[in-house]
Amino acid sequence: MAYTVMLVDVLERLHIDNHFRDEIATALQHVLLHHEEHADSVAAVDLLHLESLRFRLLRQHGFWVPADVFDKFKDSTGCFRESLSTDARGLLSLYNAAHLAMPGEEAALNDAIAFSRRSLQSLVQGKLGSPMAEQVSRALDIPLPRTPKLLETMRYITEYEQEEAHDGVVLELARLDFKLIRSLYLNELKTLSLWWRQLYGSVKLSYARDRLVESYFWSCAIFHGEKYSRSRIIFTKVFQLMTLVDDTYDIHATLKECYKLNEAMQRWDKSAVSILPEYLRVFYIKLLNDFDEMEDSLEPDEKYRMSYAKTTFKQMSEYYLREAQWSSDKYMPSFAEHLDISLMSSGFPAMAPVLLLGVRDRGSCGGAAAATKEAFEWATSVPVPALVRAGGELARFLNDVASYRIGKSGGDMASTVECYMAERGVNGDEAVAAVAALAERAWRTINGECVAGLEPALLPAAWLMVNLARTVEVIYLGGRDGYTVGGDLKGLVSNLFLDPLPLY
Secondary structure, three states, X not given: OHHHHHHXXXXXXXXXXXXXXXXXXXXXXXXXXXHHHHHOOOOHHHHHHHHHHHHHHHXXXXXXXXXHHHHHHEOOOOOEOHHHHHOHHHXXXXXXXXXXXXXXXXXXXXXXXXXXXXXXXXXXXXXXXXXXXXXXXXXXXXXXXXXXXXXXXXXXXXXXXXXOOOOHHHHHHHHHHHHHHHHHHHHHHHHHHXXXXXXXHHHOOOOOOOOHHHHHHHHHHHOOOHHHHHHHHHHHHHHHHHHHHHHHHHHHOOHHHHHHHHXXXXXXXXXXXXXXXXHHHHHHHHHHHHHHHHHHOOOHHHOOHHHHHHHHHHHHHHHHHHHHHHHXXXXXXXXXXXXXXXXXXXXXXXXXXXXHHOOOOOOOEOOEOOOOHHHHHHHOOOOOOHHHHHHHHHHHHHHHHHHHHHOOXXXXXXXXXXXXXXXXXXXXXXXXXXXXXXXXXXXXXXXXXXXHHOOHHHHHHHHHHHHHHHHHHHHOHHHOOOOOOHHHHHHHHHHHHOOOOOOO
């Protein structure tokens, strides 16, 4: 078991697991079914690391593993044994594994998170060697299950070489794969940049965010590999178009213009251009044309998908309009009323069907199809599915915490943080802590849905949505807004597209 789980972990962190999907699925089935047979062969010094690694890998692949597997590491009082507090590798694995907790597992895994975090923080302040020190610091920022695999690969591909037991063939494959993928990404980025320069230059909406590279970066973090090329391009285009609409509602249009824009969006017809103010007419026509072109890129049996994307895009306009009205009226909704609208306007639920729009629906995810009619119906169903709602909550809460810390402009409507303050009579720090706790609860809902809440046929689609949730964590890391303030991501963008891989 030890060799198997460590090899699977390496392949996934190097992002070359897509070359071995069938073999990994078979191996994890064996690990799941024959755990007890191999338990006695594990050295005591490796036990915490391997048990945690097994737990994390199996849960990330949709297998249910009981949380009480960690009880063996506790003393007679039910606390984790202090003798474990210097086992850096084991603690890091425990910390990452425990962040796959599901609703109802607070008692079992909250202590694991608290104990491992406290111990790792103590170790990282001491003499923790490289690359363990860097891996611990990254996990304390964002635990591994919530980190986009692409970002982990960008760091781990150089760290793996420093591991004494590294496999030279695996490392060479990872380096070659990364270089080939980077070349593909740069070609796609060139194509998208030409499209965006033409669009952004012609619509002349100078107030809107110019974030093509950042949007494409997140597309790369969601979709990996050549087979997802069309997905990355379509997702980036829709995200950029949605940004233009969002910024129009949020920072430029008058309330009357917002109502006209929404009317045109609901009609979704070029004849509606006449009701729009002059400065939005070119954009509206370009928007409709771009959606038509994206539909043309789909195969005949895939074209039905576009209706789902159009419907959610029009729904987003309704939510943006509601928020514009609230802002104009200086209305302070209840926390629950706010969340019902703002989790939708976060963009996550609207992008759920867009994630599937460009996926080639023939064994695109480990032999299982992601973009099925069933998946589109599920992603856009009413009420909002638990996983999609939790993703929207996560995006909203992290966005609002970042906005509160940065300081919002006077014209913005109240955030969930401010609604919580007003409703509960607490100060800003207390409200931020409460909202952050709700973001943690959202992650646990996502974890639970991927392990026990969904039909197996929906898991390939769900895992793409988990990838989207992971990008949200990075965008708002440490209370920043890495999309609005694009400079915050400059280092990551440079690492992916430009910087050579260092050699040790």
